[in-house]
Amino acid sequence: MNYDTAVDFGLLLLRVTLGLTMAAHGYNKFFGGGRIPGTAGWFDSIGMKPGLFHARVAASTEIAAGLGLAVGLLTPIPAAGFVALMLVAAWTVHRANGFFIVKEGWEYNLILAVAAVSIAAPGAGRYSLDHLLFSGASFEHLLHGWCGLLIAIGLGLVGGIGQLAIFYRPPAKTG
Known part of the structure; x- marks a missing residue:
């Protein structure tokens, strides 16, 4: 096994693990315990209003970003989805901790976002839809390198900060 093959396999392993983990979170919002209505109530309680809208958007984005990263399709875009999702989660739920x-802090959010962005730099690798569909395409350079990295970070930050600025209303403190 040569070096390039090992790197491509490592990228595949990381993409699939991260992607399916994120997709499972979205699936759980749709079909787990409280389903969308329960998730909507939770979003309302943390200040992301309207909760029903955010439950649907978060669940759909988690599934789309997760599966997109897992299969390596337009990799910087699902990586940006990870950044936006994890920024909102870190700010609204975990920041105060x-x-x-172990204290319900934002460590996990950071790791997921940085890992996804880190895949955008080298690209999805040889075992990906990006490679299969776009190898040699005129825009292939946008899917990795500095372009891929900057798209993932920039688009993710704009999405997350934009969502917080437009929709987040911190709940009133009691006590």
Whole structure:
């Protein structure tokens, strides 16, 4: 096994693990315990209003970004989805708890976002739809390297910050 094949396999392993983990979160919002109505109530309670809208958007984005990253399709775009989702989650739910996940902090959100963005830099690799469909295409350079990295970070930050600026209304503190 040569170096390039090992790198491509490593990218595949990371993409599929991250992607299916994110897609599972979206699936759970649609079909788990409280389903969309329960998720909507939770979104309302954390200040993301209207909750029903955000439940649907979050669940759909988690599934789309997760599956897009897993199969390596237009990789910087699903990576941007990870950034936006994890920025909103970190800010609305985990920020007040500090960094460490053991205290329900934002550590996990950071790892998921950075891992997804890190895939956008080298690209999805040889075992991806990007390679299968777009290898040699005139816009292939946008799917990796500095372009892929900047698209993932920039689009993700714009999406996450935009969602927070437009929709987030912190719940009133009681006590």
